[in-house]
Amino acid sequence: MSLIKGRKENESLKIRLIKNAGWLFSSEIISKILAYGVIVILSRTLGPIGLGQYSFIFYYVGLLEIFSDLGVSYYFMREIARDKNKLKLLPDILGFKIVLALINFLIIVIITMFLPKPLWLKELIILAGAEAILMWLSSIFISIMYANGVTKYEAVAKTIERLWAFFVGGLVLYISKSLSLFILVILIGYSIREYLRIKWGCKFIDKIKIRFKSNIWITLLKKSYPFWLIGLFTKIYYRTDMVMLNLMCGDYETGIYRAAYTLIEVSLFIPNIIVATIMPSMAKLWKEDKNTLNILFKKCFQILLGLGIFGFIGYYVFAYFGIYLVFGNKFISSVNILKILGFALPFMFLNSLFGSFMNATGRELTFTKITGFTALLNVILNYILILKYGAIGAAIATIISQGIASFLSLIYIMKKEN
Numbered sequence: 001m002s003l004i005k006g007r008k009e010n011e012s013l014k015i016r017l018i019k020n021a022g023w024l025f026s027s028e029i030i031s032k033i034l035a036y037g038v039i040v041i042l043s044r045t046l047g048p049i050g051l052g053q054y055s056f057i058f059y060y061v062g063l064l065e066i067f068s069d070l071g072v073s074y075y076f077m078r079e080i081a082r083d084k085n086k087l088k089l090l091p092d093i094l095g096f097k098i099v100l101a102l103i104n105f106l107i108i109v110i111i112t113m114f115l116p117k118p119l120w121l122k123e124l125i126i127l128a129g130a131e132a133i134l135m136w137l138s139s140i141f142i143s144i145m146y147a148n149g150v151t152k153y154e155a156v157a158k159t160i161e162r163l164w165a166f167f168v169g170g171l172v173l174y175i176s177k178s179l180s181l182f183i184l185v186i187l188i189g190y191s192i193r194e195y196l197r198i199k200w201g202c203k204f205i206d207k208i209k210i211r212f213k214s215n216i217w218i219t220l221l222k223k224s225y226p227f228w229l230i231g232l233f234t235k236i237y238y239r240t241d242m243v244m245l246n247l248m249c250g251d252y253e254t255g256i257y258r259a260a261y262t263l264i265e266v267s268l269f270i271p272n273i274i275v276a277t278i279m280p281s282m283a284k285l286w287k288e289d290k291n292t293l294n295i296l297f298k299k300c301f302q303i304l305l306g307l308g309i310f311g312f313i314g315y316y317v318f319a320y321f322g323i324y325l326v327f328g329n330k331f332i333s334s335v336n337i338l339k340i341l342g343f344a345l346p347f348m349f350l351n352s353l354f355g356s357f358m359n360a361t362g363r364e365l366t367f368t369k370i371t372g373f374t375a376l377l378n379v380i381l382n383y384i385l386i387l388k389y390g391a392i393g394a395a396i397a398t399i400i401s402q403g404i405a406s407f408l409s410l411i412y413i414m415k416k417e418n
Contacts, residue, residue: 027155034162048255071227080147091209134194141201153200164189226364233375257391260337271352282360308346315342340395347402354409
């Protein structure tokens with residue numbers, strides 16, 4: 001009987017994973033196509049400089065959101081996935097997140113005041129930071145939905161935001177040729193998305209309460225700080241290149257690098273979907289069925305490695321065609337950057353899996369150390385290589401740091417499994 005029950009549970013898990021993956025896959029396909037379209041419209045309207053300014057604003061805000069969460073959202077999702085009774089932590093976490101969001105916004109405002117940028121760009125950065133407060137708070141409700149094995153609401157929210165950005169934002173940009181107006185429209189779309197996330201996340205909550213108890217926050221921090229460090233290092237890892245490139249080389253170099261990186265980002269929805277789908281299940285299986293967990297990990301590893309290699313070949317062969325078709329003659333300098341970045345694709349795919357696997361199985365401190373080391377290495381490499389090679393240097397730094405992260409993670413996982 002227990003064997004039959006176990007098989008039924010495994011089948012139920014597979015069906016749930018397939019459904020969740022289906023929702024996320026559909027929304028990611030639509031979102032990526034629309035996001036891709038927005039970048040194309042922006043690039044062809046305002047050129048490399050406009051794309052560079054747009055990229056700097058959002059990468060800069062993303063890099064500075066270091067105190068917005070402190071790992072609480074990820075920790076909360078993992079705990080709910082393991083035990084639904086942990087939902088009782090929500091009032092304290094919401095109170096904590098509100099305080100963190102306000103502090104982080106003040107940090108963005110203060111640092112932005114000293115940026116060597118024009119006033120209008122600083123104002124747009126501060127507006128983006130203000131909207132980010134809603135995004136930081138809505139992350140709790142995304143965690144609740146994911147922990148309950150429901151991804152369709154997040155899928156719909158993201159799709160609505162992308163439709164707004166493409167049609168309304170694209171129209172405003174086409175008519176006005178103004179980056180400022182375009183970003184205002186984008187921020188309105190983000191706000192709509194956050195509202196929907198909070199509204200639908202509340203379906204899994206009896207009543208929203210907010211508590212401000214510093215002693216409980218300290219207890220939460222003791223458990224969530226590894227996830228914060230991972231998030232901090234990841235932000236440094238993925239956003240430093242764009243920000244450093246802009247501050248060291250200007251808007252044009254940032255624009256041609258962003259064009260190449262945009263095409264790489266299109267394919268990253270694959271590991272993002274797989275990892276987001278299996279993360280709650282990995283956390284649960286770690287406690288209940290380690291054999292099934294290992295099978296799930298190996299299957300995902302094989303799939304992501306194969307897709308990553310296939311993607312690298314495609315990017316290298318069709319780099320010129322892709323850049324010319326999508327961005328036009330002004331971005332031909334992006335071709336070689338895209339070819340170089342393609343080498344990093346298999347590593348990017350695998351690193352998504354390695355990180356989630358170690359976090360789900362209680363080895364977040366190890367992953368924190370690996371991420372911290374490679375993030376520091378990435379900053380050093382970017383500084384050295386950008387000074388010498390510009391955008392090409394940033395691409396080379398990405399390959400080296402991603403490759404080392406994959407190597408260290410795989411060595412550790414294989415060592416523990418043996």
